[in-house]
Amino acid sequence: MTTPWGKRRTRNPSGPTAPTRGTALPPTSARTPVPAPGPAPGHPVGPRLPPRAGDTRRHLAVGLDCYFCLVTAGLLARPYVDASTTVTEVLGLLAGPALAFSFLNQVVLTAVTGAGLGKLIMGIRVIRLPDAGRPGLWRLVRRWLYGLSLLPLQPWYGLRSFLTGPAPGPDVPHPVALPNGCTGEPYTDPSGLRQVRRRDLAAHRDAMAFPH
Template sequence: MRRYLAVGLDCYLCLLVVGLLVRSPLHSGRAGQEVALLLAQLVALSFANQVLLTMAVRASAGKLIMGVRVIRLPDAGRPGFRPLVVRWLYGLLWLPLQPWYRLRSPSTAAHAQERPAGCPAEPLEDLAGVRQVLHRDLRHYRAAVAGRTG
């Protein structure tokens, strides 16, 4: 549930920031150019939030608020740039189509067959070998590993 709330917060914050940057694009005579600028800003802000911020602090803005962190599998380390970009593109291009796939084929068996190769079957595992965990669980894991080695 926290993951979905974090995604909703990320979308809301992204739209809010871009909405504040582009006050009213439809009131000018160049509405097409302004809408293209709006979409470019949305993509750039989404990239900064999902890739750059996640590289820096292991979470996007929404995940920070909800107490979720992104880790690399299997060692629970900090994810690199490439896996985060793959994960961002996956979320940007494939995930928005999921309601369409579910409406087209309501049975779960048919939906599982439509999943592209390499897409996760487990809901908490991402395509690029990273996982989202609660921050408190990550702290407990680090304490357990430090206790074993120390």
């Protein structure tokens, strides 16, 4: 075929030319496949960790724990209280049994059954991150001591949040990348523990035992 000026069009010997109009593209199966992005290095592949239990459920569990603690401490201190006992002496008599019950409930019972008395009633379990296993005794002791030191400051934090609203900074947690490669909800437990619903934990363990 010649051009309008009478010269024959020649092919460029240096390499292939771009496809002209009307040239069919190669089929999809012949194209080079693009590999799908995989998990980040160092992140194990597995089911997502159970989400944290709701605030209402956790607050009710804390309320039940406090109720049982006060009732038990009151029953133990009642034989030593009479009309001549002052308020300071009553508080001193209640402090020892309350601390003992709190330790047995939050540390010993949780290490054995996975939750304290209030959490068992509300269907909550305490798990260890990142493998969702049962927490060890040392982690539970650290968590119990942390709770005792933080509990007196809760009224101040609640009043400040009510008056000024949550302020950005270390007091307001942000979503962080979990060790299993997922991005979870805010979680600030310094002991690496999480409170989850019992049904969510059972579903997670079933998925781990029978992966698809």
